[in-house]
Amino acid sequence: MTAYKFLGDGSVSPFAGFRWPVGEWVEAAAADPCRRGIHACRVQDVPFWLGHGLWEIELDGEIVVYQRKIVAPRGRLVRRLTDWNRELLEEFGAGVLARTRTRFGAVAVLSGYVGDIQNHLASGRVPLAAFAAARAAELSGGPAEYERERLRQAAWLADRLGLGTA
């Protein structure tokens, strides 16, 4: 199946520190131990893992589904999604801010989040801004609203990056 993966400079995975080759199958020893499987995102997982470079990855074998990611025994980096860059990240952040302002800017308990998100964006912390937007949504209507805001973020990213169409 096609999934997505954020990698740092030189296609190094942010947590495991593994330098991914492009186009070659990488075998993990087993899928179950979290660290030893190939971790990737479904479209709905993408906003939780925002990072430097976004890649399309092909997964093979039995796939284990976690709440925010999937893990497979084998994976192969297919291509880098070059539309994912600093500009698009900032545009994503601006959209998150605009939506939060529209929804909660006039709500006493929640309007403070608008300023927080603005500050996070001003300091380049877009993932934190996206998290804060989801927290504001959650405070407005419970945990399901947190998930809904994250799905809105995923939908925006999917639309702009053509995710889920392969």
Next chain:
Amino acid sequence: MRLDREITCAQVVDLVTAYLEDVLDADDRERVEEHLVFCDGCSTYLDQIRQTIAVTGRLEPEDIPPALQDKLLAAFREWSPA
């Protein structure tokens, strides 16, 4: 109010050694990593601990600088409406 699966900076600090020793279960590991994506304070903290281990080959409680813990907790409070 806090999501069931959400963890705080203080919890990440508590879990850092277990995380680096790879003894967390998959769900806790996912929670820690999800937090690290957006929390600069905890990411910096983790890097510092990794460097300490790289230099000394071990991690003891006294190796963790309390000032850094305070700093990242303050950074987290900075934006929290609580």
